[in-house]
Amino acid sequence: MTTTSNPDAPFPPSHDVVDNVMLLSTLPNLRTPHFLIPVIDHAAKSARKRLIIVLFSRHFNVQYSQKDPLKKEYLTFPEISSLSRTASWDAVQRLLTFIYVQATKVAYGLNNVLMEIDVLLKGFNEDVDPNIGNSMDICFRVTGDSIATPLPESVKLLRQAYLRPGEREMEPTMSSIGTPNLSGHTLPPTYPVTALGGTFDHLHSGHKILLSMGAYITSKKLIVGMTDDVLLQNKSNKHILQSFPVRKENVRKFLNMFKPDIIADIVPIDDVYGPTGWDPDVQALVVSKETVGGAEAIEKHRAEKNLPPLQPFLIDVISATSASLDHEDVNFLKEHKLGSSYIRQWIVDNNKQVEKEEARLKEETTS
Template identity: 50%
Template sequence: MGGIKRAVLFAHLPDLEPPHHLGSPISSVVALTRESLVIVFLSHLFRLPQTADSCSDTSQGQQQQLSLNRVHQWDDVQRLLTYVYVKATKAAQDLGKVLLDISIVLKDVSEDFSTDFGNGMDMCFRIHGDPPILHLPESIEALPTVFIIPDRITEARQQRSVPVTASCDASPSSYPVVALGGTFDHLHAGHKILLCMAAWIASSKVIVGVTDDDLLKNKSNKHVLESMTVRMERTRSFLQLFRPDLEYEIVPLRDVCGPTGWDPNIQALVVSMETLPGAAAIDKKRAAESLPPLRTFVIDVISSESEKLDHEDMEMLKQTKLSSTFIREWIVKNQTNTV
């Protein structure tokens, strides 16, 4: 079989707007890649959370070095991730590459890459006209590199975007410990948006509850559902790729609450629209244990009823299947066809 087995695409972003000008390059790289694609977005807007004693006396130049308020950028970042994940996933599904593993990494332009980043990759793609990338590991520097031309018409149209500025208000910019839960079977774009956003607002640790096998006995096509061990390992691997600076605690989830029902160190909870009712149960449990309520963040962009995407992006979302059920059905159908 031809094509590139594992590839990485690097692109610089000037702001947090969905990068429509990169739609064609993303689709092109997806078409060329067989197994795994990592898309790395570079921007000063992705500076890791920092602690600043005071912002009142900093100069304009110094303020640019401060971290942005990640909580304030919640909607912008989930909209950006959703556009790219849906664009790449739809391109893959249209080509029958349902199992293509697509991951997005948000990196500060001055942040170092881990020394093993890029190990096992076969090709590097860059965007023509982008500035040089600092601190690339040797494993990436040694790869064959192809430069792709972005959609300049769409890029020019995006110049109306308003730049994001650093925030110095007193509200939390991030939370030390953030929790979330899910099945995470055949880890797909919907899961990854959820995991990314939990890591986006965390400054120290992310706790992930992964549904225990015993609770999944009624799932459709259960015989191709990944074991809890595999689901936990894949979840950890993805999070460590996305933000290697954080601590990750991946635990079995045997009830609705998991650690959120008793752990006093958790401050924030990330849920999807489908799991939002569980947040109320968690608050009730914590209140019974005399624990403070959690700040709840909802991933609502990937909902078909979302009002945060423009019409064209919403139509693309509606045509894209972000579902473990769909993936299991596809696997079973293709196993049947090959017998």
């Protein structure tokens, strides 16, 4: 692949496949960024093992002020540009899902199901991890895009290549929806303590959307209830299941990368409640469509124990029936479901195929 540092250069003519790829892009607003489809496609096809996508927007700016964030006179201009995390919940989960699905579709299409894909959201008033470029082989940028925040030396030292985006829709910038419209929105911008739960086996895009959104609305601590090994004995291909320590470490590493300034409290659970069954400090609960029943049980249990009610937040775009996804993405989710069961079955089938190929080659060499 021809690599260039010229921001006006066309697409590199061919794919130079490397192990680890980084893609950086600025978002003009929180609408679905269809213009990034060809860019993500190229970046994902260039990666063997890992793809990190970092999306920058002033609407992800961090509000550092300890004063009331609703009183804008206390905030700096970059902080005023940020969005209420709870008010932007729907837009951000649609955005994250769109990006993850585009990259995952490419990886699955190349039968590279185990490729690690991470999507990070960064404001212009926060530091990027100085080590984020370590172990990366190339950094893709979007032609014409100027990122309004200093990039760490580990990124600057990478080989740079600019990719032309797809056609941009004619739409207003975030001037109309850039700052939170608080009329009718009564929830606080973030919650100090949020909880969510899951198995998190072979951490995949669906898990990362759930974890990202939980961290997105959390200011201090995210409690992750992780299903203990004892409860996973009836899972399909259980011999492929990762152990609790491995699953815990994978979740911890991801959360530390996505939002390092919050506490990731990852605890084993052997019932539907976990810490939400007794911890009065939890204020919010992130659930998927598949776990809504569990959220209702938690609500009833907390009422019986005279614990404060939890504000629920629903992740609904991962569902294959989501009306917010494009038709192609819906079909992809119907087939693959972004699930651990699919991944474990793929590992089993792939191992069989590898063994079959090795046996064939051995037979040829001995005949």
